[in-house]
Amino acid sequence: MIYQYKNNGYNIVLDVNSGSVHVVDDVVYDVIPLFEEKSKEEIYDGLKDRYKEEEIKEAIEEVEELKKEEMLFTEDVYKDYVLDFKKRKTVVKALCLHIAHDCNLACKYCFAEEGEYHGRRALMSFEVGKKALDFLIENSGNRRNLEVDFFGGEPLMNWEVVKQLVEYGRSKEKEYNKNFRFTLTTNGVLLNDEIMEFLNKEMSNVVLSLDGRKEVNDLMRPFRNGKGSYDLIVPKFQEFAKKRGQKDYYIRGTFTRNNLDFSKDVMEFADLGFKRMSIEPVVASEEESYAIQKEDIPRICEEYDKLAKEYIKRRKEGRGFEFFHFMIDLEQGPCVAKRLSGCGSGTEYLAVTPWGDLYPCHQFVGEEKFLLGNVEEGITNTDMRDEFKLCNVYAKEKCKDCFARFYCSGGCAANSYKFHHSITDAYDIGCELERKRVECAIMIKAALAEE
Amino acid sequence: MKHVKTLNNKTLKETMKKGGCGECQTSCQSACKTSCTVGNQSCENK
Numbered sequence: 227m228i229y230q231y232k233n234n235g236y237n238i239v240l241d242v243n244s245g246s247v248h249v250v251d252d253v254v255y256d257v258i259p260l261f262e263e264k265s266k267e268e269i270y271d272g273l274k275d276r277y278k279e280e281e282i283k284e285a286i287e288e289v290e291e292l293k294k295e296e297m298l299f300t301e302d303v304y305k306d307y308v309l310d311f312k313k314r315k316t317v318v319k320a321l322c323l324h325i326a327h328d329c330n331l332a333c334k335y336c337f338a339e340e341g342e343y344h345g346r347r348a349l350m351s352f353e354v355g356k357k358a359l360d361f362l363i364e365n366s367g368n369r370r371n372l373e374v375d376f377f378g379g380e381p382l383m384n385w386e387v388v389k390q391l392v393e394y395g396r397s398k399e400k401e402y403n404k405n406f407r408f409t410l411t412t413n414g415v416l417l418n419d420e421i422m423e424f425l426n427k428e429m430s431n432v433v434l435s436l437d438g439r440k441e442v443n444d445l446m447r448p449f450r451n452g453k454g455s456y457d458l459i460v461p462k463f464q465e466f467a468k469k470r471g472q473k474d475y476y477i478r479g480t481f482t483r484n485n486l487d488f489s490k491d492v493m494e495f496a497d498l499g500f501k502r503m504s505i506e507p508v509v510a511s512e513e514e515s516y517a518i519q520k521e522d523i524p525r526i527c528e529e530y531d532k533l534a535k536e537y538i539k540r541r542k543e544g545r546g547f548e549f550f551h552f553m554i555d556l557e558q559g560p561c562v563a564k565r566l567s568g569c570g571s572g573t574e575y576l577a578v579t580p581w582g583d584l585y586p587c588h589q590f591v592g593e594e595k596f597l598l599g600n601v602e603e604g605i606t607n608t609d610m611r612d613e614f615k616l617c618n619v620y621a622k623e624k625c626k627d628c629f630a631r632f633y634c635s636g637g638c639a640a641n642s643y644k645f646h647h648s649i650t651d652a653y654d655i656g657c658e659l660e661r662k663r664v665e666c667a668i669m670i671k672a673a674l675a676e677e
Numbered sequence: 678m679k680h681v682k683t684l685n686n687k688t689l690k691e692t693m694k695k696g697g698c699g700e701c702q703t704s705c706q707s708a709c710k711t712s713c714t715v716g717n718q719s720c721e722n723k
Contacts, residue, residue, distance in 0.1 A: 245689035246685060248681050248683050248684070249681070249683075250680060251680045253680060281680075284679055284680060288678050288679070288681050292683075296690065297688065300690070303690065304693075307693060317699070320703035322705075322706070369700065370700060373702065373703055373706050409706055411710070506710075550714070557685050557687055558687075559716060559720065560701055560715055560718045560719070560720055561692035561693070561695075561696025561722070562689045562690070562692050563692075563696045564696070564697070564699075565689070565715055568715075569703065571705070574703060575706070587705065588705075632716065633714070633716030634714060635704070635716075671684050675682070
């Protein structure tokens with residue numbers, strides 16, 4: 227499968243099955259769609275008005291060579307491979323610990339309903355957290371790197387337990403030959419010097435929630451009394467990022483229909499001095515006034531183009547930043563097994579509620595149908611787990627002809643369920659935006675490769 | 678090549694040889710938490 231597109235003056239050709247990425251001139255760009263369908267004579271005839279005969283000849287030769295090298299028109303040989311891969315016994319390698327089902331903000335788009343996840347407010351006890359870590363160690367097989375994300379609600383509302391669990395995890399590392407990678411996602415309200423110091427010592431990544439410009443952030447991320455959170459949080463995040471040496475963190479925002487000009491919010495992050503950032507489209511039911519609608523897609527795509535150009539410009543000026551969705555590792559990226567098998571929700575990755583219940587991921591928490599078990603007994607709903615185990619790119623009809631399938635790995639199961647009541651479907655708006663981000667990310671590679 | 682500049686040399690097929698160790702980061706733990714972005718993760722089994 228070939229996918230070709232033009233962006234920012236670059237002609238880009240993706241050979242989807244090999245993962246090869248080519249930047250080509252106009253003549254090759256026009257030869258490629260004809261190459262498998264037409265004879266050489268027909269290609270000459272079709273293009274002779276636009277290019278010299280010699281150019282067309284050279285282009286055909288180069289395309290032939292790339293095909294021989296399995297870098298163009300390669301076959302998809304992975305389907306059986308991924309099925310074999312999926313037959314293997316799965317291990318659990320990552321937990322999202324819902325350390326606090328409570329929050330000190332009242333963000334309007336919160337999928338967790340202001341931290342409460344369709345249930346009651348609760349904090350995870352050390353005992354439950356400890357059992358969760360024991361469960362992870364026991365079920366992780368030979369996997370050495372184990373990931374634990376402290377998530378909420380707002381995890382700093384249960385800070386003592388976070389500290390205790392980190393200490394507990396560390397105390398088990400040697401005995402079991404494991405390496406815990408702790409991460410934490412916070413709104414920053416409770417950040418202070420002591421917490422920052424601890425997080426900088428122990429967390430391999432922190433995600434700091436902020437939506438961008440003050441008016442944008444404060445509209446959607448107010449305190450429970452309605453007051454905006456920007457003024458309190460921004461100085462804390464700035465100090466924190468500085469103390470972390472601008473490494474291993476993301477400022478992470480959500481954009482909604484209220485700020486389709488979200489590239490300005492990313493620029494706000496950059497202008498505030500942040501170096502690592504992400505902004506995600508809100509996922510919300512279409513009746514919400516802030517939900518992204520289908521008709522917003524062209525506007526959002528333009529905004530990604532704008533962001534990509536600014537990203538390149540600032541990079542070239544020596545004041546660049548990282549944007550999560552533009553980071554694509556073309557050389558040392560993930561293996562094909564990882565790319566095909568999805569995010570691992572329900573198998574490798576589980577969410578744990580304050581009571582110790584296990585769900586396929588944080589987004590399914592509170593949807594009783596998806597309750598998988600608990601930290602005492604482990605996975606008891608094995609049918610549901612197996613459904614997630616089979617959830618890969620080849621199980622999804624919509625991925626079959628999509629060029630981005632090896633970049634997004636089939637998309638988010640929770641979003642698919644939310645919009646189509648099936649985990650093997652796909653959330654269409656999310657797909658459109660993901661494709662656009664991949665296009666931009668690859669264009670950026672092309673632009674930076676010119677330097 | 679005169680008309681083509683290839684940005685990467687390693688192909689996905691090659692990663693079948695020793696891929697699948699699973700030591701890499703779970704994509705949703707990194708930053709997104711809402712969209713599945715795998716292509717930007719790094720391999721830990723180089």
